[in-house]
Amino acid sequence: MLAQREGPDLPRGRPVLTGKQGGDIPGLSTTGMLDMPRVIAEAIFSGVFDRFPRLRFACTEAGAGWLPYLLEQMDDRYWRNRHWTKCELALLPSEYFYRNWRITFMLDQYAVRNRHACGVRNLMWSTDYPHHGTDWPYSRKSVREMCHAVPADEQQRILALNAAELYRIGGHTDA
Numbered sequence: 001m002l003a004q005r006e007g008p009d010l011p012r013g014r015p016v017l018t019g020k021q022g023g024d025i026p027g028l029s030t031t032g033m034l035d036m037p038r039v040i041a042e043a044i045f046s047g048v049f050d051r052f053p054r055l056r057f058a059c060t061e062a063g064a065g066w067l068p069y070l071l072e073q074m075d076d077r078y079w080r081n082r083h084w085t086k087c088e089l090a091l092l093p094s095e096y097f098y099r100n101w102r103i104t105f106m107l108d109q110y111a112v113r114n115r116h117a118c119g120v121r122n123l124m125w126s127t128d129y130p131h132h133g134t135d136w137p138y139s140r141k142s143v144r145e146m147c148h149a150v151p152a153d154e155q156q157r158i159l160a161l162n163a164a165e166l167y168r169i170g171g172h173t174d175a
Contacts, residue, residue, distance in 0.1 A: 032062025065110030
């Protein structure tokens with residue numbers, strides 16, 4: 001199945017959504033953050049991206065502001081524990097993330113401010129319309145406020161190009 005996901009004619013992204021979809025404010029505030037760091041880490045440390053280097057996963061509806069901390073911790077724990085855990089990877093865990101993962105956010109000032117640590121090529125803005133989490137009909141206003149200090153080329157990548165490449169929309173291909 002994973003080898004087929006690498007095929008040239010298929011989108012190489014697959015939405016991954018886990019976690020409790022709470023109907024309460026705590027559940028809605030932490031959707032994805034409770035489980036996605038573990039899902040990302042398990043996928044990376046499993047070695048699947050050494051076996052399938054063109055495989056791409058998309059982390060959706062989990063935000064991204066927490067990501068720099070996770071990447072730092074995965075690299076540190078790998079470096080400190082790789083020998084006794086017999087975990088042999090060709091790259092650092094963060095390098096697999098930057099190469100093999102994309103991550104969406106709706107309103108995440110922290111991720112936008114820390115976009116270089118998250119990976120400008122990894123971030124994808126989403127609207128989640130028509131669900132309750134959407135900013136519609138104020139999406140453009142929210143994006144303008146969130147991205148006012150972001151250079152135009154990075155805005156284009158985060159707001160459209162990364163998704164177009166991942167899902168091969170409009171003739172774009174994922175590098």
